[in-house]
Amino acid sequence: MTGTVEIRNVVKRFGKVEAVRDVSFSLPEGETVALVGHNGAGKTTLMKLMLGLIRPTSGSITVLGDDPAAGQFEARRRLGYLPENVSFNAALTGQETLAFYARLKREPAKSVAPLLERVGLTHAAGRRVGTYSKGMRQRLGLAQALLGEPRVLLLDEPTTGLDPALRHSFYEIVEELRGRGATVLLSSHALTELEERAGRVIIMNRGIKVADGTLDELRRIARLPTRIRLKVTDTGLANVPNWLGPVEGWRRINGHMVEIDASPERKIELLRRATDEGAPVEDLDVFPPTLDELYAHFLLSQETAR
Amino acid sequence: MRNILIVARKEIQEGLRNRWVLATTLLLAGLALSLTFLGSAPTGTVGVRALDVVIVSLSSLTIFLLPLIALLISHDAIVGEMERGTMLLLLSYPVARWQVLLGKFVGHLSILAFATLLGYSAAAGALAATGAEIDAESWRAFASMIGSSILLGAAFIAVGYLVSALVRERGTAGGIAIGIWLLFVLIYDMALLGMLVVDQGQILSGGVLNALLLLNPADAYRLFNLTGSAGVSAFSGMAGVAQNATLNPSTLLAALAAWALVPLGLAALAFSRREL
Numbered sequence: 001m002t003g004t005v006e007i008r009n010v011v012k013r014f015g016k017v018e019a020v021r022d023v024s025f026s027l028p029e030g031e032t033v034a035l036v037g038h039n040g041a042g043k044t045t046l047m048k049l050m051l052g053l054i055r056p057t058s059g060s061i062t063v064l065g066d067d068p069a070a071g072q073f074e075a076r077r078r079l080g081y082l083p084e085n086v087s088f089n090a091a092l093t094g095q096e097t098l099a100f101y102a103r104l105k106r107e108p109a110k111s112v113a114p115l116l117e118r119v120g121l122t123h124a125a126g127r128r129v130g131t132y133s134k135g136m137r138q139r140l141g142l143a144q145a146l147l148g149e150p151r152v153l154l155l156d157e158p159t160t161g162l163d164p165a166l167r168h169s170f171y172e173i174v175e176e177l178r179g180r181g182a183t184v185l186l187s188s189h190a191l192t193e194l195e196e197r198a199g200r201v202i203i204m205n206r207g208i209k210v211a212d213g214t215l216d217e218l219r220r221i222a223r224l225p226t227r228i229r230l231k232v233t234d235t236g237l238a239n240v241p242n243w244l245g246p247v248e249g250w251r252r253i254n255g256h257m258v259e260i261d262a263s264p265e266r267k268i269e270l271l272r273r274a275t276d277e278g279a280p281v282e283d284l285d286v287f288p289p290t291l292d293e294l295y296a297h298f299l300l301s302q303e304t305a306r
Numbered sequence: 307m308r309n310i311l312i313v314a315r316k317e318i319q320e321g322l323r324n325r326w327v328l329a330t331t332l333l334l335a336g337l338a339l340s341l342t343f344l345g346s347a348p349t350g351t352v353g354v355r356a357l358d359v360v361i362v363s364l365s366s367l368t369i370f371l372l373p374l375i376a377l378l379i380s381h382d383a384i385v386g387e388m389e390r391g392t393m394l395l396l397l398s399y400p401v402a403r404w405q406v407l408l409g410k411f412v413g414h415l416s417i418l419a420f421a422t423l424l425g426y427s428a429a430a431g432a433l434a435a436t437g438a439e440i441d442a443e444s445w446r447a448f449a450s451m452i453g454s455s456i457l458l459g460a461a462f463i464a465v466g467y468l469v470s471a472l473v474r475e476r477g478t479a480g481g482i483a484i485g486i487w488l489l490f491v492l493i494y495d496m497a498l499l500g501m502l503v504v505d506q507g508q509i510l511s512g513g514v515l516n517a518l519l520l521l522n523p524a525d526a527y528r529l530f531n532l533t534g535s536a537g538v539s540a541f542s543g544m545a546g547v548a549q550n551a552t553l554n555p556s557t558l559l560a561a562l563a564a565w566a567l568v569p570l571g572l573a574a575l576a577f578s579r580r581e582l
C-alpha cells in the first residue's frame with residue numbers, strides 16, 4: 001500500500017542533535033493523523049522534511065509521488081502547510097497576502113474571498129496584516145493552507161491562538177477535506193482536542209517514533225485500565241467487596257462514589273456485577289484511557305526501556 | 307518566469323506600501339534638483355554644456371547614494387525574511403529558491419530604477435525648462451548616465467543579497483552592508499590614490515590600474531560617466547585619468563554587469579544550500 005506521504009527510515013541530524021531518528025510511516029488518503037510529542041520531539045522537523053525545506057541526513061521521503069527536496073514543485077501545488085509560528089509581511093493587507101499566495105499556487109483570484117469568509121476574516125480583509133491579532137494571523141495562516149483544495153495538509157499546532165468558535169469550525173473544515181480524500185497531518189499539544197478528531201496517532205519522543213496506531217489500537221497495546229465510576233447508595237458503600245467481588249484498586253470519592261481502575265480483561269465482568277439486579281448502584285460512568293494517559297504511558301515505557 | 311513576476315510584484319507592492327518608493331524618489335529628485343541649480347550657478351555655464359555639468363554632479367551623487375539605497379533594501383531580503391519566519395511559508399509553495407531571489411531582484415531593481423529615472427529626469431526637465439540649450443550628445447550622455455546608475459544599483463543590490471544569503475542574523479547583514487559601502491565608495495579610492503602617489507607610476511600603471519578600477523563597481527561607474535563623452539570629461543577633471551586608464555566604455559559596462567550577475571549567482575547558490 002502506498003500512501004500520499006511515505007517516510008522511510010528517515011534520520012535528520014542538526015550537528016550533534018538528532019532531531020529525527022530512523023522514523024518510518026505512511027499516511028494514506030482520507031485520514032487525519034495526529035503527531036504528538038514533547039517540545040523538541042521532532043514534529044516540526046518531520047513536517048519540514050515532508051515539505052523539502054530541509055533534507056534528510058539519510059532515508060527517503062515521498063510526498064504525492066515526488067521527492068520534496070528534489071526541486072519538483074508539482075506536488076507542492078496540492079499541499080497546504082501551516083507553520084507553527086505563522087507570520088506574514090506586515091505591510092500588505094490580508095486580502096493582498098492571500099491573493100499573493102493564491103497566484104503562486106495558480107489559483108484564481110476569486111478563490112480568495114470565500115476563503116477569507118470561511119475563516120471569518122472578511123471584515124478585516126482590507127486591513128494591514130501588521131494590525132492583526134495573534135488569532136487573526138493564525139486564521140489567515142489557515143486560509144492560505146486551504147488554498148486550492150490540498151490533497152495533503154500539514155498543520156503544525158494549528159489551533160494555538162484560535163478562539164473556541166473557530167477551533168470548532170477549524171476541525172469541521174479539516175473533517176470536510178478529509179472526507180474528500182485529503183491526508184491531514186496535524187501536530188498539537190492539545191491532546192483532549194485531538195481525541196475525537198484524529199483517526200490515528202503518532203507519538204514521538206526525542207526523535208523516535210514510540211507509538212503509531214488508532215486510539216483503540218494504542219489502548220489495546222498500552223493495556224491501561226479503564227476507569228469506572230459508580231454512584232452507590234449509602235448501604236452499598238459499606239460493603240463494596242460483597243457485591244462487586246474481589247477487586248483491587250478501588251477508592252471512594254466524594255462520599256458516595258466508587259471509582260475502579262479496571263484492567264481490560266476484567267472490565268466487562270465488573271460492569272456486569274455493577275449493573276446486576278441487586279447491586280446498590282444508582283449511576284455509572286465509564287472512562288476509557290484518554291490520549292493524555294496513553295501519551296504519558298508510551299513516553300514512560302520508552303524512557304524506561306532505554 | 308511567472309513565479310518571478312509574482313514575487314517581484316509583491317516586492318513592489320510592499321515597497322509602495324511602506325513608502326520606500328516614495329522616499330527614494332523624493333530624495334533623489336530633491337538632491338538632483340538642488341545639485342542642478344546650485345551646481346550650474348558657480349560655473350556660470352548656462353550655455354550649451356549645462357547638462358554636462360549636471361551629469362558630473364549627478365554621477366558623483368549617484369556613487370554615494372545609490373549603493374547605499376541598494377544595500378539598504380537588499381541586505382535584509384533573505385536573512386530578514388528568514389528571521390521573521392515569512393520565508394518558511396513562502397518556500398513551502400511551488401516556487402524555487404532562485405525564483406524567489408530573482409523575483410526580489412526584479413522588484414527591488416524596479417523600485418530603484420523608477421526612483422532614479424523619475425528623480426534625475428526631473429532635474430534634466432527642470433534644466434530644459436529654464437531655457438538652457440542642450441545638444442543631442444549631452445542628452446545621450448545623460449541617458450547613459452541614468453542607465454549606468456541603474457546598473458550600479460543592480461550591482462549593489464546583488465552584493466546585498468549575497469551578504470543576506472550568507473549571514474545568520476539581520477544585524478550582521480546590516481553591519482557588513484555598511485562596511486561594503488564604506489569600502490567601495492570611500493576607502494577603496496583613497497587607498498588607490500595613496501598608492502598612486504607613493505608608487506609614482508612604477509607598478510601601478512596601465513593594466514594593473516585598469517584591473518584595480520574594474521574591481522570596484524563604483525570606479526567603473528565613475529570612469530564610464532566621467533570619461534564617456536568628451537564634453538563631460540572636460541568638466542570632470544578626469545581627463546588625466548581617462549588618458550592613463552585605457553578602458554573603453556563597453557569594458558566598463560561589462561564590468562558593472564558582471565558586478566551585478568556574479569554576486570547574484572553566488573547569492574542564489576548560497577541561498578539554495580541553506581537550511582531553514
Ligand SMILES: Nc1ncnc2c1ncn2[C@@H]1O[C@H](COP(=O)(O)OP(=O)(O)OP(=O)(O)O)[C@@H](O)[C@H]1O
Nearest residue numbers: 014017019037038039040041042043044045046582
Ligand atoms: N535548524 C535547526 N538547527 C539545529 N537544531 C534544530 C534545528 N531545528 C530543530 N532542531 C532541533 O531538533 C529537535 C526537534 O525540533 P522540532 O522543532 O522538530 O521539535 P517539535 O517537536 O516541533 O517541538 P515543539 O513542540 O516545541 O514545536 C530539537 O532538539 C531542536 O532543537
Ligand SMILES: [Mg+2]
Nearest residue numbers: 043044084156
Ligand atoms: Mg514544533
